[in-house]
Amino acid sequence: MDFAFDDAQATFRTTVRRFLADNLPGDWEQLAHGPGSASQTRFARDFCGKLARAGLLVPHWPARWGGRDADPWIAFILAEEMWGAGEPRGGQYMNVNWIGPTLMRFGTEAQQARYIPPMARGEALWCQGFSEPEAGSDLASLRTRADRHGDGYRIHGQKIWTSYAGAADACFLLARTSPGKNGISIFLVPMDTPGITVRDIPSLIGEGDIHEVFFDDVAVPESARLGGEGEAWNIVRTALSLERVGIPRFALAARMLERAVASLKRQDRFGPHAHIGAARARAACAAARLYSYRIVDQRRHGETPGAEASAARVATVMCEHQVADFVVEHCPEALSGGDALLLAHHQRAVVAGIASGAAEIQLNLVASQLLGLPREPR
Amino acid sequence: MDFRPTPDQAALMTALERLVEPFAAPPTDFRRFTLESEELESQLEAAEFFDIAETPGLGPVAAALAVERLARLPCTAEVALSMLVRPHLRNGRWPRPLAFVERGRPARFLTRAKTVLVADGEGLGVAFLSRGNAAAVNSLFAYPMGALDADVAVKALEPEEGAEVRRWLRVALAAEAAGLMQAAIDSTVEHLSVRQQFGRPLGTFQALRHRLSECAVLAGGVKWLALEAAGTQDSGAAALAAFHAQQSAARLTYDLHQMLGAMGVTLEHPLHLWTYRLKALQSELGGHGAQAQAVAQLCFP
Ligand SMILES: Cc1cc2nc3c(=O)[nH]c(=O)nc-3n(C[C@H](O)[C@H](O)[C@H](O)COP(=O)(O)OP(=O)(O)OC[C@H]3O[C@@H](n4cnc5c(N)ncnc54)[C@H](O)[C@@H]3O)c2cc1C
Numbered sequence: 001m002d003f004a005f006d007d008a009q010a011t012f013r014t015t016v017r018r019f020l021a022d023n024l025p026g027d028w029e030q031l032a033h034g035p036g037s038a039s040q041t042r043f044a045r046d047f048c049g050k051l052a053r054a055g056l057l058v059p060h061w062p063a064r065w066g067g068r069d070a071d072p073w074i075a076f077i078l079a080e081e082m083w084g085a086g087e088p089r090g091g092q093y094m095n096v097n098w099i100g101p102t103l104m105r106f107g108t109e110a111q112q113a114r115y116i117p118p119m120a121r122g123e124a125l126w127c128q129g130f131s132e133p134e135a136g137s138d139l140a141s142l143r144t145r146a147d148r149h150g151d152g153y154r155i156h157g158q159k160i161w162t163s164y165a166g167a168a169d170a171c172f173l174l175a176r177t178s179p180g181k182n183g184i185s186i187f188l189v190p191m192d193t194p195g196i197t198v199r200d201i202p203s204l205i206g207e208g209d210i211h212e213v214f215f216d217d218v219a220v221p222e223s224a225r226l227g228g229e230g231e232a233w234n235i236v237r238t239a240l241s242l243e244r245v246g247i248p249r250f251a252l253a254a255r256m257l258e259r260a261v262a263s264l265k266r267q268d269r270f271g272p273h274a275h276i277g278a279a280r281a282r283a284a285c286a287a288a289r290l291y292s293y294r295i296v297d298q299r300r301h302g303e304t305p306g307a308e309a310s311a312a313r314v315a316t317v318m319c320e321h322q323v324a325d326f327v328v329e330h331c332p333e334a335l336s337g338g339d340a341l342l343l344a345h346h347q348r349a350v351v352a353g354i355a356s357g358a359a360e361i362q363l364n365l366v367a368s369q370l371l372g373l374p375r376e377p378r
Numbered sequence: 379m380d381f382r383p384t385p386d387q388a389a390l391m392t393a394l395e396r397l398v399e400p401f402a403a404p405p406t407d408f409r410r411f412t413l414e415s416e417e418l419e420s421q422l423e424a425a426e427f428f429d430i431a432e433t434p435g436l437g438p439v440a441a442a443l444a445v446e447r448l449a450r451l452p453c454t455a456e457v458a459l460s461m462l463v464r465p466h467l468r469n470g471r472w473p474r475p476l477a478f479v480e481r482g483r484p485a486r487f488l489t490r491a492k493t494v495l496v497a498d499g500e501g502l503g504v505a506f507l508s509r510g511n512a513a514a515v516n517s518l519f520a521y522p523m524g525a526l527d528a529d530v531a532v533k534a535l536e537p538e539e540g541a542e543v544r545r546w547l548r549v550a551l552a553a554e555a556a557g558l559m560q561a562a563i564d565s566t567v568e569h570l571s572v573r574q575q576f577g578r579p580l581g582t583f584q585a586l587r588h589r590l591s592e593c594a595v596l597a598g599g600v601k602w603l604a605l606e607a608a609g610t611q612d613s614g615a616a617a618l619a620a621f622h623a624q625q626s627a628a629r630l631t632y633d634l635h636q637m638l639g640a641m642g643v644t645l646e647h648p649l650h651l652w653t654y655r656l657k658a659l660q661s662e663l664g665g666h667g668a669q670a671q672a673v674a675q676l677c678f679p
Pocket of ligand 1: 127128129130131132135136137138160161162163164205209210351353354355356357358359360361364
């Protein structure tokens with residue numbers, strides 16, 4: 001076992017940090033507020049283009065798609081530094097982490113040629129159309145229909161909580177082609193297709209983030225389907241397992257904790273009471289980091305992470321809340337305009353246990369798969 | 379960064395697994411607070427397990443892995459201080475077993491200890507015992523506990539050495555706690571899988587599944603923090619690991635006993651062997667408040 005990064009990894013981290021120092025504008029922290037806001041989205045397009053030209057957008061992708069086949073550690077160090085800086089890539093992190101790789105694995109040549117190059121250039125923004133008003137944790141009960149019509153499909157239904165939908169170019173959409181869990185298919189749908197309406201949902205997480213998306217008789221060709229009919233579940237399982245360790249939330253949490261403590265110290269308010277909260281949050285961040293590193297390490301060795309990924313996610317949710325609570329208790333002014341990045345962190349932290357799947361679902365998986373407890377009756 | 383044991387570490391753990399096998403089963407017909415095995419200790423000594431932290435190719439991470447594994451046994455032995463702290467004492471190889479006495483309180487393994495570390499505020503001292511300097515005391519803690527004679531001569535350690543010893547005491551505490559937690563969780567999983575109420579195993583009730591899963595996530599975190607602290611030899615990492623161990627111990631001991639119902643308060647069920655050792659560790663090194671203070675100093679400079 002070795003708990004240090006090697007020279008190449010450390011150098012890569014320095015390169016990314018230097019890039020961030022050179023390319024984040026002075027008012028970046030104000031911009032970071034509202035990950036889906038119009039100003040953030042505009043900024044991210046420009047910033048991701050620069051990242052791409054510096055070879056720092058998709059280094060872990062195959063050379064064929066603009067990467068250099070870098071190992072999972074490089075991808076993760078990059079993600080840590082980006083998320084730790086307040087995620088200047090905006091919603092494009094999803095392309096990098098899982099939408100691009102999923103298309104590489106399951107897409108047709110035409111789909112790959114159409115969609116992957118713009119992602120690799122940092123020009124594309126996608127949204128993920130999974131959740132519906134009646135289908136949240138129980139995603140398999142989704143109702144949005146894609147009915148066969150001529151040599152294509154007509155899509156009817158509604159999605160909700162869709163991040164970035166207001167600015168997205170395309171949607172990675174789940175829709176039902178027949179009844180049952182095995183009747184769900186994936187469609188790659190340009191957001192300017194007639195019949196799509198997007199409505200912003202004002203929320204605690206910030207301006208422009210989550211949306212309702214209505215599909216009213218939206219015509220798509222057969223070539224928009226990713227994989228075969230009814231194959232969504234298999235493909236999504238792969239995609240979600242990529243996402244589950246994809247966001248190193250602990251990186252921003254740990255930095256925000258340091259920032260809060262530094263501010264308390266400047267005011268001479270870092271006393272014994274705050275020590276306990278700070279230690280608790282710091283330990284939770286460190287535990288989440290090590291759990292996540294373990295998953296990256298498994299990937300690096302060609303293993304498929306199982307329930308450990310769920311444990312990592314639970315540890316991450318714990319750390320987000322410990323840090324957010326520390327800030328609320330000791331630096332409450334941050335939530336009232338005192339510190340834009342602490343505020344932005346708080347807004348992301350409070351949804352850590354909900355967005356990309358409720359933490360309780362992960363706890364169920366830990367109970368059955370890691371601990372081996374008997375399953376709940378259905 | 380590599381989370382897999384090296385081939386040497388893996389071979390060591392295989393050898394250890396073979397050594398502990400005869401000690402792995404909880405005793406039957408057991409009605410006592412404490413379960414100690416001097417036989418285990420002498421086998422570890424004979425196989426030179428107390429030297430692994432200094433063995434090239436093994437080192438402190440291997441020692442921490444071994445401490446964690448041994449702590450999962452129902453029986454206890456003086457392992458953690460010998461494996462993880464003793465190699466960092468200067469001025470030669472002090473005789474083992476070791477004990478650690480704080481504020482004159484009863485301490486673990488004291489009646490057999492030959493070297494005793496004595497905490498006096500921030501400072502640390504060392505004393506060498508011959509049998510007779512310490513008296514056994516009855517205790518709920520599932521370790522053999524003893525009290526030190528007041529008139530034992532203690533020699534103060536230099537502050538620098540004291541700080542290093544304290545760092546390794548923290549790593550030792552966290553590594554041992556990680557193993558105790560894992561064994562206590564395994565024992566609870568077994569109970570919840572077998573015990574039926576309302577016509578189904580208790581382990582199918584989500585209230586308990588989630589609670590136990592959270593305990594497991596905390597315990598896993600303690601293990602990784604302990605291993606990282608052993609690997610990086612960083613004082614801040616050690617303080618963090620000990621803090622997380624003591625904080626999590628408080629929650630786990632309550633939750634796990636709750637899940638066992640009345641069976642968990644019997645001496646016959648082995649759960650108390652791990653949870654009451656955890657409770658002993660919860661109070662050491664000044665408890666989690668002192669660890670928090672150390673984290674504040676070392677991790678937020
Ligand atoms: C900020 C944000 C961004 C999001 N972005 C997207 C997006 O881009 N695309 C998308 O498709 N979705 C998105 N989502 C939706 C997200 O995936 C869902 O919120 C999540 O899957 C939970 O579904 P739900 O909100 O309907 O909660 P419900 O399923 O109604 O559950 C509510 C709560 O009940 C509990 N619960 C539910 N089921 C169980 C169970 N089986 N056992 C125990 N407890 C249970 C959990 O505590 C859960 O949080 C986003 C959500 C948020 C908050």
